[in-house]
Amino acid sequence: MRRSKAFIPTSKEAPSDASLASHIFLARAGFISQSAAGLYNYMPLAKRVIKKIEAIVNEEMTKVGAQEVELSFVTPAELWEKSGRIEKFGKELLRFRDRKDNMFVLGPTHEEMMVELIKNRVTSYKNLPLNLYQIKTKFRDEARPRFGLMRGREFIMKDGYSFHSSEEDLDREFTEMEAAYKKILTRLGLDYRVVEADSGAIGGSGSKELMVIADSGEDTIAVCSKCEYGANIEAAVSGERKVIPEAPEAVFNKFATPDVKSIEDLAAFFKIDPYYTVKCVAKKLIYEKESEIVLFFLRGSDNLQEVKAVNAAGALEIEDVNEEELKALGLVPGFIGPLDQDKAKHVIDITLKNAANLVCGANELDYHFVGADLSVISDVAYFADIVEVNAGDSCPKCDGELSFTKGIEVGHIFKLGTTYAKALKAEYLDENGKAQPFIMGTYGMGISRLVASVIEQHHDENGCIWTKATAPYMVNIMVSNIKDEAQMAAGEKLYKELQDAGVEVILDDRKERFGFKMKDAELIGFPYTVIIGKELVNGNVQVYDRVSTEKTAVSADEIFTKVMELI
RNA sequence: CGGGGUGUAGCUCAGUAUGGUUAGAGUACCUGGUUUGGGACCAGGGGGCCGAAGGUUCGAGUCCUUUCACCCCGACCA
Incomplete structure (x- = not known):
């Protein structure tokens, strides 16, 4: 294809809304x-x-x-x-x-x-x-x-x-x-x-x-x-947790925790690792015909993964709920716990099955349980994997890190x-x-x-860098000055040779300056551009490699062979 | 679908607050000339229903109403 005839409308400016x-x-x-x-x-x-x-x-x-x-x-x-x-x-x-x-x-x-x-x-x-x-x-x-x-x-x-x-x-x-x-x-x-x-x-x-x-x-x-x-x-x-924080020791007891609602406050109040606290995340789950509020209990150190939550509940969609909706069900926001939980359907994270030494809400304003042991409800409650993995968690398949x-x-x-x-x-x-x-x-x-x-994977600040398997043309022959008859003749010769060899080649025969045509070639991202220019008088042309952005001098006589080697 | 923003030349954008010559710039395009190794320079030129419809006004790109389109954040995404 001759570039002078090709429909390739390049432009210096990008659409205003393009970000990628x-x-x-x-x-x-x-x-x-x-x-x-x-x-x-x-x-x-x-x-x-x-x-x-x-x-x-x-x-x-x-x-x-x-x-x-x-x-x-x-x-x-x-x-x-x-x-x-x-x-x-x-x-x-x-x-x-x-x-x-x-x-x-x-x-x-x-x-x-x-x-x-x-x-x-x-x-x-x-x-x-x-x-x-x-x-x-x-x-x-x-x-x-x-x-x-x-x-x-x-x-x-x-x-x-x-x-x-x-x-x-x-x-x-x-x-x-x-x-x-x-x-x-x-x-x-x-x-x-x-x-x-x-x-x-x-x-x-x-x-x-x-x-x-x-x-x-x-x-x-x-x-x-x-x-x-x-x-x-x-x-x-994630795989088994490698480092488990030291468990706080406490006999099961109801403890006054006035105004201590968040996991952060709770961990600080008892001076324990959030790992031993039980977090409650309430969501509204939407099913085909109805919807309901479901409580998800997980360790304070974990976060709810909503897709897993939807799957665990067998629902179609998940939405946030506000405190009023919870209070309407008789729940006490900030103090909701899994023990004796009969106000709403709930799902407990699998890592909490049989877990002990926990601090969790007592379902009563300003009270938490300490020394809670969930093995007492392990036979009746519904457990599922509902937490999001964290960077640094161990791999479930080997001893690597995620x-x-x-x-x-x-x-x-x-x-x-x-x-x-x-x-x-x-x-x-x-x-x-x-x-x-x-x-x-x-x-x-x-x-x-x-x-x-x-x-996305192959570009630089100047434009596209097509891989060999995806390039629209493998070789771009750039004649630096088309008024120079020797340059043009050398370009035409190589163009014909490559075409005959079945190479996808484009000949930049436009009446433009060197810089303009190079910028254009870089923007489009041809893997190789053969530059036929001022070095031709010495018998040389250059091969510009779009990946390395380096130009290599090659004898004009050998350029065809060289290109065939490269592609 | 919720929240926000923008529509003016092929493209990127001024101009709109406070209505008033023939609506601008850069770039791209056409012509001529000078250049010719990293998006050249000079001169001349073509290109606009100012998103659309309605309204206010002597006069609307600018004010009002309606509408359409596009974009951004979120929700959604076999």
Whole structure:
């Protein structure tokens, strides 16, 4: 491609609202342009990057036997009613009616469609397993799209679905898909981590997210310093506590603690470690039809993890409550304890099971219990893991330490089980001729989000630094002064040689000055720029490496060979 | 969906408090010239329904009402 003819509208200024590097540079370098909230146009450079990523995904999917299909973007609303997700997705589903007044939705993901596709077509266990996928535009009417391609309303996703006749076979496929996904990210040149994730309301036994490590990531993940363990903070657990503070000694007793309400005050009042205090966090849990106030008891040294709390309560959503609501239930804010707790439903953190030497609220104004021993209620109370891990906690898998890092969720794989097959009555006949619902797995990967992720991880103050696997063009030939016939001729020669060799090359033949064209090349981020300029009279050209930002002199005669070596 | 903000040239923004020549700058674009190794310089030029609708006024980018869009913080996010 000749740069003089290319549609690559670069600009010195970024959109005023762009804050992320990927958003700023992709917009400035002429890859994307915004058309409305969360909607972007892909210009030629972006389209090339997307195609490269898609090609890698396709290759790896083919290797593991997955087959590509493409389902309609517009999907009948009826299917979403059958699965119940028209309610669950709510306003995120963009609905509309056609001329015959039938309701449709723009596909945000395609479980229903895929199940419908194979239903009554795959009818025997002999045809299982089956893994089908597509790479397609998705639409989710997000309440707040942001960060450029990172969180758009319209985006490109690879979504795959596998169908099995046994849990074991699903496990095998799941492991294989995880490996394939890791391979894709490695090939793209990304630093990532596979982490355990919350499976959410859909349930399912396994749920893993593929996180590209970046400070700008929206997810917080806990990772181990020694082993492979990593988990989204919503699902992270810590191992046994290594150092346990010395326990305060006290016989069980009710103690006057006037006006001592917070954990801080309490620990100071008794001069004990907050580890031995019991904190009560009250929340309102929203269920499908009703809501109720639930009390969560945990150690004073811990914090409530709301996603875990929602799961423990089997609820859909969680909200804050105020003191008045608690008082209305007969509770005493600041002095709520787990013993003899009959005013509200409560969940106690698992680390408090059989715990002793505790200080907890006495459910009476200005009184706490000391020397409390929860083993007395361990048979009747409901215990669950509801606390958030802290940096420095020990790893649940080894003796390493957990620390936090930020990640961009670029992939999510999980085991769906028979949820969708049952809802849509999709069945096959097993060896005994008995109808069984398909056991499913689902595997998603955000293609357009990957484009942004590459830049989040690979950029500097001057612009994009594409990895070799993702670069829109591998080589940029920059003719410093196009009026210099020798320079132009050398540029044309190399351009033709590289094109003939199948290299993706662009020739910057614009009537611009050296500095302008270099800045442009850096902004776009070609891995290599061959500079044909003033050194040509001495028989030399230069290769500019975008990663090292160094220029190396190469003899003009050998430049073709040198470039072929580099790429 | 709650709270806040912004809409003026392709882009980044002045101008709006206190209404008053023909609505500005930088950048980008076009023409000519000088330059030619790190986003050059000079001269000339094109480009605006001042988000939209309604109102007040002799007169509205500026004041009033309504509305739409976009952005930020939060909630939400298979």
